[in-house]
Amino acid sequence: MFKKILIANRGEIACRVIKTARKMGIATVAVYSDADANALHVKMADEAVHIGPPPANQSYIVIDKIMEAIRQTGAEAVHPGYGFLSENPKFAAALEKEGVAFIGPPVGAIEAMGDKITSKKLAAEAGVSTVPGYMGLIEDADEAVKISHEIGYPVMIKASAGGGGKGMRIAWNDDEAREGFQSSKNEAASSFGDDRIFIEKFVTQPRHIEIQVLADTHGNTIYLNERECSIQRRNQKVVEEAPSPFLDAETRKAMGEQACALAAAVDYASAGTVEFIVDGDKNFYFLEMNTRLQVEHPVTELITGVDLVEQMIRVAAGEKLSLTQADIGINGWAIENRVYAEDPYRGFLPSIGRLTRYRPPAEARGADGIVRNDTGVYEGGEISMFYDPMIAKLCTWAPTRTDAIEVMRNALDSFELEGIGHNIPFLAAVMDHPKFISGDMTTAFIAEEYPDGFEGVTLDDTALRRIAAATVAMHRVAEIRRTRVTGRMGNHERRVGTDWVVSVDDAQFAVTIAADPKGADVRFADGAILRVESDWVPGQSLAVLSVGGETLILKTDKRTGGFRIRYRGADVTVRVMSPRQAELAALMPEKIAPDTSKMLLCPMPGLVVKIDVEEGQEVQEGQALCTIEAMKMENILRAEKKGKVSKINAGPGDSLAVDDVIMEFE
Structure with a gap:
């Protein structure tokens, strides 16, 4: 086994690889650019080597700089993570020439499958069902328009060396084909150093389902079931789960066997993923093969118990797979939410800045549920404009899909993230969406369900009442604290009123609170009573309460006369007022926003x-x-x-x- 490996990557995937290497007793080397000098992966590794300026094309994807770091540290093997050099055959060849093991597939497999045009041809030759398209190189926008006409709109314009949604556009007409071709070429050139483009038919109402494969150098290949990745934005996955709520055992087996056959055809060794488009009748079509570890690999690990990074390292060291297909089952259900530095209220556009607060939910493992958070950031760290916007991969597991969703809801409610725009409110909204809950979604989910963009969540009356009850109880605790701090004489609890009006955005509730040593009963005007119990104290930004016998987790910030509350994708302002204050507040004029329409x-x-x-x-x-x-x-x-x-x-x-x-x- 290797004694030292270098991770040719950054962020959460570098941290993820370091964790497994540490478990295996293998020393690790990190590489970093100027922008990542204080990054988490640098702090976690045993050694770290500086490789250049922030732009990836001057640091992380410069093969000579990575090779120099290998020589400098004596690393025996390199794990490339995903993106950057992970599917670059020149890098794998350079390592082979240097006598350093590549923790990934052979050069030939990368060349065959890493290039999307070549891989589609090979898949067709192997008898794998493929999507209609043009596999030749496309010279210019005019040719792109002509080919699009021949295939028939809509079409998908894709970078041959692409991945992660980069260099990918959907065109519905000539203008979009022309514009998309140029944008795809530009993105492909800047992200991968390869601007080749191909075009294929865009299958409407598709589901994106992929098969995880694992192969060794001794001719053994197995599949570790599937992942559903249909909820995507800009062709980049946002929510993944394993298994798929759509597949049956017969289709799963057929897809798995085809994936293994394709891997075997190119002498694949290591972990890899074969991606398919699946229509409503469970017909599946080969999309591409990713010759690397996938971002969403944790959900597969959670339902199979297999550490894919460990298996990749062992295969690269020449070991045989210790697993057979019969060993691979499906235990429970796992969901992954990608937490991105992007503002869902501004069309999911990227956000950069300092993480003034970064407190993810505590990782936990139990028979009823697991919370796992793969991350590469920390509180006080900087989100740079030079790299992709992923902050963390929040994963949950439970015995059933329903339970896994509920564990995820609570984990998202507990995830404190401040200083930048982020998509946690959107993820929370998806977890409560009827289509997601039913499993009835396609890759058009976001476009169809949020055609005008994400504008937040409107809570129902039940949720509003629970928040009102919780916040009036919290306000009472804060008022008691305030009277103690001011040093007022007498019974401080008697000075805190019992009748209040709670406004939660546009909703208003008149309540009466009756407190006791264990909690408080909040009575509404219609006679309904909600019991509130909690150990929350003023100043805590996360309130975990029992309201009406059910757990309620609120992210809370103090505001004059109330709170800012974030819950299940909603961001609401709560004011707790005396009846007289409520009367006067109703007379206040509304503030008019400035006109930026021009x-x-x-x-x-x-x-x-x-x-x-x-x-x-x-x-x-x-x-x-x-x-x-x-x-x-x-x-x-x-x-x-x-x-x-x-x-x-x-x-x-x-x-x-x-x-x-x-x-x-x-």
């Missing part, structure tokens, strides 16, 4: 790639105004309505913050 504001921190219009130009609704690049993704900002550009305040290369005014209109 401005194009930058929706996220990023760099201006290009400005598509000029001052004095008439623009039409939907017309491209400018392109902003953030976290390796190009975002085209379009006109919301017809107008005339009066002033342009930014140009290509400018670095902008959120809400900077890019241009103004008459």
Whole structure:
């Protein structure tokens, strides 16, 4: 077995590999750019080597710099994680030439399967069902439009060397095909150093289901069941689960056997994933093979008990698989939510900055539930604009899917994250969505269910009442604390009122609270009573209460006269008032927001790639105004309505913050 391995990656996956290596007694080497000098993976590793400036094309994907770090530290093997150099055959070949083991598949398998055009041809030759498309190289946008016509819209424009949603666009007409081709080429070139593009039919109403395979160098190949990855945004997975709520045993077996046959055809060894599109009739079509560890591998580990990173290391060391297909079962259900640094209220655009608070739910393992959080950040750390926006992978397991969802809901409610925009409210909303709960979802879930973007969650009356009861009890505790601090004489509890009016955003409840040493009974105007018990004290940002006999977990911030409460995807303002205060509050005028309708504001921190219009130009609704690049993704900002550009305040290369005014209109 290896004594020292180098992880040619960063963030949560580097931390994940370090954990298994440590368990196996293997020393680890981290590499880092200037932006990652204080990163968690650097702190966790036994050694760390600086490899260059923040941009990945000047550090993490420069093969010579990684090779120098290997020579400097004497690492015997390299785990590439995912992204960066993980599917680069030149890197694997360089390691082989140096006599260093690559913890991944052979060069030939990477070349065959890592290139999406080649892999589709090989899959078709192996008898695997494939999606109709054009596998040749496409020279320019005109040819892309012609091919799209031949295939028939809608089409998917994809980077041959792509992954993680980078270099991928859906086109429904000629204009989108032309524009998507150029954007895909640009993203592919900057992210992978390879701008080759191919086009295939976009299958409507699809489910994205993938098979995890594991093979050794002795001819043994097994599959570890499937993962459902249908909930995606911009073709990037957001929620994954294992097993799929859609597959039956027969389809699972057929997909698994095809995946293994494809892996065997290219002499695959290591962990890999064969991705399929599955239609409503359970027909499945080969999409691509990822010759690396997948982001969502933890859900497979949770239902099988197999440490995939450990297996990859053992295979790279020449060991035979100790598992057979008969050893692989399905134990319970697992769900993964990807926590991203992106603002769901601004179209999921990237967010950067310092994590002023980062307190994920405590990891726990029990017979009734597991909480696992794979992360690469810490409180006080910085989220950089140079890398992908993933903060953590929050995973839960339970004996049933229903229970796994409930464990996830509570974990999301307990996840404290401040300082940047993040998608936890959206993830919480998905966990409560009827389509997700029923398992009836496709890759169009987000587009169909949130066509106008995510605008938060509207809580029902039951949830509002529970929050009202909880917060009035919390307010009472805070008021008692306040009277003690001020040093007032007499019975402080008598000074705290019993009649209150609680407003939760637009809802208002008149309540009476009767406290005792163990908690409080909150009576509503209609006579309903909710019992509240908790050990919460003022200043705690997370309140765990029992309300009506059921657990309620609230993220809470003190506000004048009340609280800011976040719960199940909702972000509400709660005011706790005396009846007289409520009377007066009703007379207060509403604050009017400033008018920004004649401005194009930058929706996220990023760099201006290009400005598509000029001052004095008439623009039409939907017309491209400018392109902003953030976290390796190009975002085209379009006109919301017809107008005339009066002033342009930014140009290509400018670095902008959120809400900077890019241009103004008459």
